Amino acid sequence: MNSVLLFFLVLLLQDGFAKDIGVFWQVTDFHYDVNYSSTGDPNNMCHQDDVTFNATGSYGNYLCDSPWQLISSAIEAMYKIKPDPDFIIWTGDSVPHVPESDLDLDKVYTLIGNITDEIIRVFPNTSLFPVLGNHDPFPSNQMPYDVENNRYYKDILNVSNWNIVLRANESKQFQHGGYYSSQISKKFRLIGLNTNLYYDQDKLTRDLDDPANQFAWLKDELEGARKRQEAVYIIAHVPPGSFELGTGLGWFYDKYNRRYLDLLEEYSDVIMAQMYGHEHTDSFRVQLDAEGKPINTLFLCPAVTPWKSSLPGVGANNPSVRLYKYDRDTAIPQSYTQYYLNLTRANLKGNADNWEKEYDTSDVYAIDQLTPTALHGLARGFGDKSNKVFLSYLEFNSVMWDTSHECNDTCFIHHYCAITQLDYGQFNACLAGDGRLTTISPTDTTRHHSRRPTVPAQVPSYLYYVMGGLAVLLFVLFLVVAVMCFRRGNFRSFRVPKYSKFGSLSVNS
Ligand SMILES: [Zn+2]
Ligand SMILES: [Zn+2]
Incomplete structure (x- = not known):
């Protein structure tokens, strides 16, 4: 009987306290x-x-950055x-x-402000969490670190209207x-970082120890x-780590990449997910x-801008936005749906009504x-490049801009090593071949969440059904035996084991 009770208890825990699922948008790299x-x-x-x-197209062109029509259609589609x-969440790069x-600081503030205002106009009652991209300072990539002597961050708040979307303390x-x-x-915090300070195109921060004191x-x-x-x-x-396309270049200065990864590792028990743009x-x-x-x-969320990168071996993409589902109790992301606009079709039709899944x-x-x-x-x-899921991932990688599935050994190994090796030394070892062998080998798949009590152990759901099935089988067997004993008139001989909680009730009645 105990197994039957356990089964119903498991069902109750699963269904009676169903997950509280929330959703949020990520939009990135408008490049207006x-x-x-x-x-x-x-x-x-x-x-x-x-x-x-x-x-050229009303909604954009694969060789160019976003016109306003594309930007407003993306935000309208989200709504x-x-x-x-x-x-x-809005992960930066608004400037073309x-x-x-062609630019100056005032133009930069205005561009960012236009997009801020549009998101607020379409979503007046939704919290917006923005972060800056490497194209958002002027000159691009040169993110100010001497914050006491630079008005840049205050101007982003006051001129680009981020003071409207962030709370006073933020x-x-x-x-x-x-x-x-x-x-x-109560139990969920979002941290918006300025990782552009670690970007290896930022000459201002190259020789520093902790730019803008962000690590501390x-x-x-x-x-x-x-x-x-x-x-x-x-x-x-x-993001930290290396680009999965082209020559696999790393984004951060090596010293910042290592330090950032060490912090992520030290606090992996509290960090449930990280969302980036840029690529x-x-x-x-x-x-x-x-x-x-x-x-x-x-x-790594794909961009709204379709712009074909100037980096060798890197192409264009269709405009895209992403909707995540997450567990509000544990903050563990459950899934995400990628939505996109087929730019060629939108330009031919002359409207952008067909943002689709x-x-x-x-x-x-x-x-x-x-x-x-x-x-x-x-x-x-x-690890197997003929894997059908890998071929799907390849199509998604460019948001269906390149659906050729062409990926030679160099392309394949760059994807694989960039995804699994964020440290530059290990990434290079992976490219050389030996690092890859260690990542493919079976690993203990337990997550380091022992200090976080709200995260349940991950039991595959089919196990519940197996347990339930066994319990039902046992219960039916129990009933059959009980009925047979009763019919033979020797019900009293069917004795519940002594250790049963219900022993005294059943046997002595
Ligand atoms: Zn960027
Ligand atoms: Zn960008």
Whole structure:
């Protein structure tokens, strides 16, 4: 009988206390170009010159950054698909890839402010959490670190209207380097970082130890979160690790990459997920500890801008936005759905009504929850390049811009090593071959969450059904034997074992 009771208890725990699922949007890399013209020159960022072009497109062009029509259609599509998310994260890069002579700081503030105002207009009642991208300072990539003598962060708050979307204490923190921490609910915190300070194109921060004091602050924040037993999301623009395309270049200066990864590892028990932009491609990263155990997941969301990168071997992408589902109690991401606009079709039709679902991780990747263990399992499957899921991932990587499935050994190994090896030394070892062998080998898939009591152990759901089936079988057997004994008139001979809680009630009646 105890097994039957256990079965119903398990059912109660599963269904009676069903997960409290919330959703949130991520949108990134708008790269708004006010000089985009639908009759402009595609080989000159679609800017209007003496010659008029006919097929440049009203909603954008794969060789150019975003016109306003594309930006507003993306935000409108988000509202149409999910008008009441818990919050929206916006991971930077609003300024276009144009020569410095076309820009100045006032133009930069205005561009960012225009997009801020549009998101607020469409989602007036939704919390918005923005972070800066490497294109958002002026000159681009040069993020101010001497915050006491620079008005940049204050101007982003006051001129680009981020003081409207951030709370007073978050704005106050933001002034000191473009980072902040926000309590979303009693046990859930979001930390917005300025990882552009670590970007290896930033000449201002190359020789520093802790630009804008962000490392020290982040450690304090994570320590505080651990003490308060809060789950944390980190959002930022530039991710650590290496690019999965082209020559596999790393983004951070080596010293900052190592230090950042060490912090992520030290606090992997409180960090439930990280969301980044910058690459414009759709990918993810799994951080492994020294023993090869998966400890952190990093989501890389594709861009709104379709712009074909100037980096060798890197192409364009269709405009895209992402909707995540997460467990409000544990903050563990459950899945995400990628939505996109087929730019060619939108330009032909002359409207952008057809923002559509590209894929859902729970369908194509067949994963229940987006945990480090689950995503590492997925990445290990990528060890075989004929794997159908890997071929799907390849299509998603460019948001269906390139559906050729062409990926030679160099391409394949770059994807695989970038996803699983965030440290530059290990990434290079993986490319050389030996690191790859260690990542493919079976690992203990337990996540380091022992200090976090709200995160349940991950039991595969089918086990509940197996247990339930066995319990029902036992119960039926018990009934059959009981009925047979009763019919033979020797019911009293059917004795419940002494150790049963119900022994005295059954036997002595
Ligand atoms: Zn960027
Ligand atoms: Zn960008």
